[in-house]
Amino acid sequence: MNRIVKKRRLAPNVCEYVVEAPAVAAKAKPGMFIILRVDEEGERIPFTICDFDIAAGTVTVLVQEVGYSTLKLAQVEEGGYIADFVGPLGRPTDLTEYKRICLVGGGIGTAVIYPQAKYLKSIGKSADVIVGARTKDLIMYEDEFRKAAKNLYLTTDDGSYVRKGFVTDVLKEHLEKGEYDCVMAVGPMPMMRAVANLTKEYNVKTVVSMNPLMVDGTGMCGCCRVSVGGKTKYACVDGPEFDGHEIDWAEAMARLGAYKATEKEHVCRLTGEKR
Template identity: 40%
Template structure:
């Protein structure tokens, strides 16, 4: 069992959880993830690691409450225990001295971009971090990310904080004012796709952390397969990081929606259980 040290909702539907997991905290690197099970019969949930403290043996995960399993996870409190926690899994993000790196995080990706921005800064890069949300009340960890960035930019679609508009517009403004050597994007599939499309005309290497449906997490089941430059890859072992210009986004989006009907039925059943 893995004890929850701290758990709180940091903005609506986005939760932060710190868990005692010494073996994982000792070895994890930026870009890696864990598989979480709330209880013995629970779904295996892949969640990227957002931070860690090797001395205290604690890892931090940031997740969005969207379905049955993440709702059950969100209901846990400080002092509760997770049934299972496996990791670190996946290949770490490539951390080198690229030059000027634009790191983009949206939704739960604001949390997961933090260790990447931090590692790139420590490697000697100029780090520009762009945080994206629908509105200012959905932004979080600004101070934390400002501390590991040369420049922190905020983008809200309703204009309540920072730049007003959408990520492609912001990317165009940034790359036109200075040379960007690499772009790294964490967040929902749509954000990864539009950011990759926006950087493609400029020829900037763009790395995205893919989040397909996943079960095993070690390359055995093949559920997380994605098409990269026409070749089948497994996000759990070949990724989760891939070149965004090589991803077949149509296939990825189609596969992610394959069980939408069952997911809706599951959350409705849970809601009925909660009422009655």
């Protein structure tokens, strides 16, 4: 059992959870993730390690409520317990060989770029950060990024906050000036694909964090398969971060949506509940 030490709502459908997990915190590195179960019957759901505190023995995750298990998690209050919290899983990201880095986050992708921004600052290599959201209420961690980023650029699709437009609009202006030698983009797949297509024109190394459906998270079930440079990779053990110019985006997007129709129709055999 793992205790939720702190819970904070960041956006209408996103909460930050600070979870007691000393063994995970001790080995966590930016880019890695955990798999949790809300209760003993719960499914295993993966979340990126957004922050960690070795001294306090805590790990922070940002969770967007999109379906059955994330809504179930939203019902657990601060001070409450979840059944388990396993990790750290996946491979850490190392961007330290690059000099001029831009981190681009869309929506919940904030959870992945924040630990990178914080780490790069701690080693004296502060990165530019571009964060985009559909609307003002969905911009998260603005204060945290103001502290961690070299420059912070914000965009909203509807123009309700700072600049109207997409993250790619801002990124393009900087790429035109030759400002970056590495871009890391994390967010919905269409956004990561758009960034990768753009950076390819400028021949700038691009890292993306893939979020395929996962089951075991240990490389055995094959569910999280991604084609990268014509080779089969497993996001849970080989990733979740890969070269954005090498991903087969059409396949990755088709795989993510493969169960959408079934999910809509699914009636749980155990509870009779329609999900």
